[in-house]
Amino acid sequence: MFDNSSNVAISVLDDESDDLGRMRVRARRKRKKLLHRGENGFALRLLKKLLKYWMLLIIIPVVGFLVFExxxxxxxxxxxxxxxxxxxxxxxxxxxxxxxxxxxxxxxxxxxxxxxxxxxxxxxxxxxxxxxxLKILPPEELEHLDLPMEKDYKDPVNKVLYISESDTYFVGGNTASTQQNSEVMSFNLFTGNQTLHERERSFEVKETMEVHCGFYSSAGGFKITDKDKSYMKACKVVVSTCAFGGGDDLYQPIGMSEASLKKVCYLAFWDEITVRAQELVGHRIGESGFIGKWRVVVVRDLPFSDQRLNGKIPKMLSHRLFPQAEYSIWVDSKSQFRRDPLGVLEALLWRSNFVLAISEHGARGSVYDEAKAVVKKNKATPKEVEVQINQYRKDGLPQDKRFNGKKALSEASIIVRKHTPLTNLLMCLWFNEVVRFTSRDQLSFPYVLWRLKAFEYVNMFPVCTRKDLVNSMGHLRKVKPLQN
Known part of the structure; x- marks a missing residue:
């Protein structure tokens, strides 16, 4: 009896031990399962993954950084x-x-x-x-670059005669036969108010053209000193800019070769408002008339109350201001010119036999689309834009975004040109349009180009070329109007 009862007692004890053991195992498994499901479990799994792939985590950022550098x-x-x-x-x-x-x-x-x-x-x-x-020549070739020999361009215009204030004519153009004539003495003669009939006739291209070119008077507009005139007459290649109304600072040109420094004139046109504004930021004209590389020409008695129109005179009529010059490069005052001028002439004109190069518009292609943008941005009144666009529509200007495969709309902050009778005529007619209609020259340039059918002579270079030519800072301050 004792043995049996003892065996039974032992047997029961073993069963209880097994049950307890199984309960402990289940409890451990449950805790382990809960642990994996909880926040600590996620951290453990993440740690295991990091330990497993730690080499990749180091290599990938290092390789990426080296490629970027x-x-x-x-x-x-x-x-x-x-x-x-x-x-x-x-x-x-x-x-x-x-x-x-x-x-x-x-x-x-x-x-x-x-x-x-x-x-x-x-x-x-x-x-x-x-x-x-901009595929400009390397520095060693730029140092030996010179103006090319005169070429016989197939120019549809041989001579431009400018109508004077008294309705007489004086010789225009920048050819050898005219440079010694009255053009030297009459660069700022008033050329009369153009009638609509005269405007229409000015687009009829002939070998000898008679046009108005410059709406300002020698008796009361755009006066400069004789000393500045003398300096300007000696220039063969000109880089010019202007700041009327104190709107922008003067940025020194950079990137030029030693050869260009000896052959190129840098002219900045200021009015007296700009002189005072620039003195406040430390830019004072030296006794020699220079600030750095720029010869500063102070203009008095500006002819227009609209400073934007005054700025169109040096921008568009460089052949009138520099009667002896063969080439000119215009740079808007918001930009810093940063390339060799002779190299730019070679790349944009000489290499492909163009006589004018101008920057195309980056955002739009159609004159009609640009007119809407001008009104929307309050660059001109709806009424004056409507008058201009209605005239262009009446004259048959198409709504095409490209003329002869070239973008129709120009941005026009950079103008590179050879002074030929054709380009002189084109710039005169362009100036006449901004005086007659709005000062937004992007609207009128495609129209003039279309009327003259001069597409083959013009290099409309893309936005990225413009960005290579200049560092653009944008306009810094609002232009001050002339005091009445």
């Missing part, structure tokens, strides 16, 4: 220069930076002058290959 160094060197001399700083002072954003206009909260003095080339991808936008 190689791309920066290989494609976008942001070389800066000494803005006073227009030449690169010493190698130890080179500042390489990657220009990641379009800086053609200042961005909100960003200093617009951060775009100043950059020499890095602008490029774009064509057919899968990255190419420079």
């Amino acid at each position: 190689a791309f920066i160094i290989g494609t976008k060197p942001g070389l800066r220069v000494n803005s006073q001399l227009g030449t690169p700083d010493e190698p130890s002072q080179f500042n390489l930076e990657f220009n990641k954003v379009d800086q053609s206009t200042p961005t909100l909260g960003k200093d617009p002058k951060s775009n100043l003095n950059r020499l890095d080339p602008t490029s774009r991808v064509i057919g899968g290959v990255r190419q420079r936008c």
Whole structure:
């Protein structure tokens, strides 16, 4: 009996032990399961993954950083220069930076002058290959570049006669046969108020053209000193800009060769308002008439109350202001010219036998679309834009966005030209349009080009080429009107 009862007692004890063991195992499994489901479980799993793939986590960022650095160094060197001399700083002072954003206009909260003095080339991808936008000659070739011998252009216009205030004519143009005549003495003669009939006749291209070219009077408009006139008459190649009403600062040209420094004149036209505004920011005209590379010409008795119209005189009528010049490059005051002038002439004119190069519009192609944008942005009144567009529509200007395969609309902040009778005529007629209608010259240039059928003579270069030519800071301050 004792043995049996003892066996039974032991047997029961074993069963209880097994039950307890199974309960403990289930409890451990349950805790483990709950642990994996909870926050601590997620952290443990993440830790295991990190331990497993730690090599990849180190290698991938390192490779990415090396590729990015190689791309920066290989494609976008942001070389800066000494803005006073227009030449690169010493190698130890080179500042390489990657220009990641379009800086053609200042961005909100960003200093617009951060775009100043950059020499890095602008490029774009064509057919899968990255190419420079302005294919300018290398520095060693620029140093030996000179003006080419006179070529016989197939110019439909041989001579331009300007109508004077008294309805007589004086010889225009910039050819050898006319440079010694009265043109030298009459660059600012008033040329009368053009009638609609005279306007229409001015677009009838003939070998000898008789046109109005300059709505300002020698008795009361655009006066400069004899000393400045003498300097200007000696210029063969001109880079010019203007700032009337104190709107913009003067940016020193950079990137030029030593050869260009000896052969090119840099002229900035200011009025007395701009002189005072620039003195406040430390830009004072020296006794020699220069600020850095720029010869500053102070103009008095500006003819128009609209400062935008006054600015069109040096922009469009450089052949009137520089009667001896063979070439001119216009740069808007909001930009810093950063390329060798002779190299620019070679790249945009001589290489392809053009006589005029102008920057195309980046946003729109049609004159009619531009007219809507001008009104929307309050650049001109709806009434004056309507008068201009109705006239163009009446004359048959098409709504095409491209003329002869070229973009119809120009941005016109950079104008590169050879002074020929044809380009002189074109610029005179363009000036007449902005005086008659609105000062928004983007509206009138395609019309004049279309009326003259001069597409084959004009190089409409793309936006990326314009960005290679200049550093753009945008307009800094509002232009002050003339005091009545």
